Amino acid sequence: MTNVDYTEVEIRNLITHQIGNKLRDEKISLSKEETSTDFETKKLLLKYFLIPLKSDDVYCFTHPVNLEMNDLFLVISNLFENQNTFLTSSHDIGRLLYEESMHPKIKEGKLNIVYFSNVFLDDEVVDAIGIYKSEKDIPFIRMKAGHSKFDISHEYGFDLKGIDKGCIVFNSSKEKGYKILLTDNSNKTVEAQYWKDDFLKVTSISNEYNQTNNFLGLTKQFLTKQLTDDVDISKSEQIDLLNRSVEYFKTNESFIKEDFEETVLGNNDIIESFRNFDEGYREKHDIQLSDNFNISPKAVKKQARAFKRVLKLDENFDIYIKGNKELIEKGIDENGRKYYKIYYNEEK
Numbered sequence: 001m002t003n004v005d006y007t008e009v010e011i012r013n014l015i016t017h018q019i020g021n022k023l024r025d026e027k028i029s030l031s032k033e034e035t036s037t038d039f040e041t042k043k044l045l046l047k048y049f050l051i052p053l054k055s056d057d058v059y060c061f062t063h064p065v066n067l068e069m070n071d072l073f074l075v076i077s078n079l080f081e082n083q084n085t086f087l088t089s090s091h092d093i094g095r096l097l098y099e100e101s102m103h104p105k106i107k108e109g110k111l112n113i114v115y116f117s118n119v120f121l122d123d124e125v126v127d128a129i130g131i132y133k134s135e136k137d138i139p140f141i142r143m144k145a146g147h148s149k150f151d152i153s154h155e156y157g158f159d160l161k162g163i164d165k166g167c168i169v170f171n172s173s174k175e176k177g178y179k180i181l182l183t184d185n186s187n188k189t190v191e192a193q194y195w196k197d198d199f200l201k202v203t204s205i206s207n208e209y210n211q212t213n214n215f216l217g218l219t220k221q222f223l224t225k226q227l228t229d230d231v232d233i234s235k236s237e238q239i240d241l242l243n244r245s246v247e248y249f250k251t252n253e254s255f256i257k258e259d260f261e262e263t264v265l266g267n268n269d270i271i272e273s274f275r276n277f278d279e280g281y282r283e284k285h286d287i288q289l290s291d292n293f294n295i296s297p298k299a300v301k302k303q304a305r306a307f308k309r310v311l312k313l314d315e316n317f318d319i320y321i322k323g324n325k326e327l328i329e330k331g332i333d334e335n336g337r338k339y340y341k342i343y344y345n346e347e348k
Contacts, residue, residue, distance in 0.1 A: 002179060004055045004170075005120035011042050012127075013086045013115035017094040019133065020108045021101050028098040030091045035112075049114060049130050052163045053181040056209045056298060059167075059202040060177030067177055070201050071096055076129055076178065079115070080171045083127075086115055093131060100198040109135035109164065121170050121179065132166040133195075134158040165195045167202075179205070206288055212249065212299035214287050219245050220307055222277045230273035241265070242307045249300045257291040 014035045020026025037045070061073040068074065072093065079089040090113040097111060114130040121128075137156040144151045158164075167182035180202055184195050196202060204210040223241050227233060244264045249255070261271045282289055332338055 002055045002058050002181075003120075003122050004181070006046070006050050008118040008120070009046065009050070009128075010117050011046065011114055012083070012117050013113075014045075015087065015090045015113050017090065017111045017113070018108070019094060019098050019101060019111045021104070021106050022098055023102045023104060023106075026108050028094060030094050032087075034087065045114075048158075048163065049112075049132060049166070050168070052183045053166065053168050054183070055181060056296075056302075057181075057213065058205045058207065058210070059180040059182060059200075060173070060205050061180070062177055062201060062203040070177075072200060073177065076169050077174065079129060080127060080174075083115060097133070097199050100194055103194060106194055107135040109133045110158070116168070119170065121172055124172065126171045128168050128170045130166065130168045132163055135164045167200060176205075177202075203286065206290070208294040209296040209299045211290060211293040212255070212296040213303060214289055215255065215293075216245070216249060216300065216303035218278060218281050218289070220303070221281065222274055226277045227270065227273060231267070231269050233270075241270075246300070246304050246307050249295055250297075250304070252295060254294050255292065 014037070015031050015033075016035050017031055018027070018029035020028055022028075061067060061070050061076075063070040063073075075089050075092045075096070079085055093113055094111055110133070112130070112132040112134065114132070116128040116130060119126050119128045136158065138159050139154050139156055142153050142155055144153075163183055165184050167180055170179045172179050180200075182196065182200065182202065204214070220242070223238060223245065227238060227241070241264065248260055248264050261274065265271050265274055281287075331341065
């Protein structure tokens, strides 16, 4: 995990552009001057720009042929080498984003580009460049005291509690594509792909957090999306596999794929289905996964929340299964009605 300390960070340059959806013929409006603001507003902006960017999952610029062919990497590299190009470089970044805004679901928004100094990254002090897109303008109430009363009006702006899309590029490890943190709160496939893959063109840097996070994500997708198509298995057995998968990562310090397959999946048909899915998943998502790695407890805690272990029966019952599938029995009575029989020692 990368250690980042923003205690002494400063905003050296800040500029805002308007980026529309090119497919819908919305305009791109590039500011001709940097954005000016006061000291107190800068303090608020620092929280807005920096707090949402978690240092667990670290990325780097990439390109299938040559890193020098990644346009954003070149713009960022030039800006780090010559900070005086901030205005023109910000225009280049805005144009690159506009060119990738070619899907009807991509929203128009404000693009903030920031040059930071005095960032403590691991054992060095570096500059950094932040790129943030705000797509949701929310209303807020302004109250102003007059001579004998308060005047109330409203304006629109962005919420300081969260960034729609953002990244920060640290001036470190240039030869490997820099170190990058990012966030995307849209959680939508199209928008996530356009920001991360089409515009930024980044990939995860291999470390124990990413390895754990990616393999648990792969496992969840297999057990919930693919397994029932390949193997005849009940819902309770499927949930049991989800439980055992998470438990394996919680109780082991290191991951060994062969051991995971034998102790968690067990069944040869399930293992074969898993291996086929694993191969296709890695290729589709362009991720490099090792078959052996140290497990990150932090990644396990994050992913475990996404493993939904609920057996839903019609609209009447939700059964939460935490373990031991032997205590659940499935059947059909003489009238053709389906049932689950649950064994337990005491009611709590």
